[in-house]
Amino acid sequence: MHVGMFIKCKIDMAHGGIPRQIINVCAGLLVALSLTALAGGAQAQDLDGIAVITAPDDPGRAAPGAMNFAAPVRPTLNSFAPVGMPPSAERMPIAALPVVVELFTSQGCSSCPPADAMIARLSERRDILPLSFHVDYWDYLGWTDSFARPEFTDRQEGYARASGERALYTPQLIIDGRDTAVAPGPAQLMSLIEGHRIAPAMLSVQRESTDDGEVIEMSPLSELGAPMAILLVRFAPQREIQVTSGENRGRTITYANVVLGLDELARWNGEQPLRLTVRPDEANGEDFPPDTRHALLVQQELGDASLPGPILAAVPLD
Template identity: 45%
Template sequence: MRLLWAALSLAAAVSAGPDRSAAQSAEDPVVVELFTSQGCSSCPPADALLAELAGRDDVIALALHVDYWDYIGWTDSFGDSAFTTRQKGYARASGHRTIYTPQMIVEGHDHVVGYKPMKLAELIGRHGDAAPLADLTLRREGDKLHIRAEARGALPRKLLVQLVRYLPEGTVDIRKGENAGRTIKYTNIVTEWEVLGGWDGTEPLEMEVAVDGDKPCVVVLQEPGHGAIVAAARLR
């Protein structure tokens, strides 16, 4: 894994180019969604790769556990039918009829099916180089999350403002199914994905929402219909 990750990091560094600073990377992170399942024998390598990505400031790595493998003997303790629906939405938007695990979606646009670290590195670098269409900042005061966004130009269309909460890690002893007998540590496990409203970019976005607990907060600005992610920000 470390050798594979070294290759991934190298590929990302090469594709990012010499002009992209660490500050820019942290300010405009690339969103990587992993659709995974505790009942999928092909998923642990991708789960481990997501754990490596979770340590990077220039990436927001999110694990969405689906429920369609539960029938083979093990119910995913993090599974949610809403995440299965989200993955199906991405499939429809891209003209695909079938969904798979593991699958990573980069910036709501590019699909990586299976464990393909080099392809993922290329996509992260490519999206990281792209000029963001909006500036997005978050600030939390107690149980209030303040969201501010400002368009850098005309937006392609009205965007969905979405709030994501996740559990940083969780370890599961899997007793049945394809991974029976394995103890697997999962990272950045999404527990909530909520649409807060819409924004057309003509005026700066100013929004305040109630949040509780100490789970990290992520805000994602995305084109409707499971389209491209325009901007994202995180408070750990």
């Protein structure tokens, strides 16, 4: 169903004129990650030229012929110190914007439950926005993931292409669209998250609740160097699944912040302030259950292929 049926989205550009497009290819280094050793011997598949492997305790294990495209140029992303602004009652403090932790997971992946449990623990914190993206390339193992969508697999593939990775795998954690690490324990993961939490902000974000909806105003604190997508993410706060076949048969797994949809509301060049008026669904209908929650992501797009890049801001809406 089209996003326009659910969201009232108003975009006001503070200054007229045709915006100058600045394309800057940039990505974080996304390296292989596993939270547990691989249980079982699922064979690698090929997904549109990219190998997919279960948790790589051997990071070099990938299907032959993977990633038969050239890796993109990856200049370093600059960070800019925030410009001093007086506080106001309507302004959302920069410190209140959560760090986004994306988990690419699957109900059919035997090595994913520890990562799923970690996301569930993170979901209890207000300074972190964990999101579980379920992929569909392990469905052949005997259990079809009920939350998987092909566009979530495409998102993970986009991250892989942006960073020069030569394989897809689960579980994979990506922090603010930039960083991951090989087999992090909770302490290492929290260290990465803390690094992003205290990093200089690149956007000033204000939020005000009105009768027309949530008014979000964003202003660049300096030149951002790449176009951005304004994304609406819809997610279910908690779901419990009883797996009756496949690698996880007999297990009951609790998933937190399960992504149900990801829609682009607007594109922004970051050169002028942007104002959005967003009204979360009053009636989600059959497509989205009543407990659906919503957040906005401001994410840079890299290169001509508009690959997912750094997430500059996340704004929970409910």
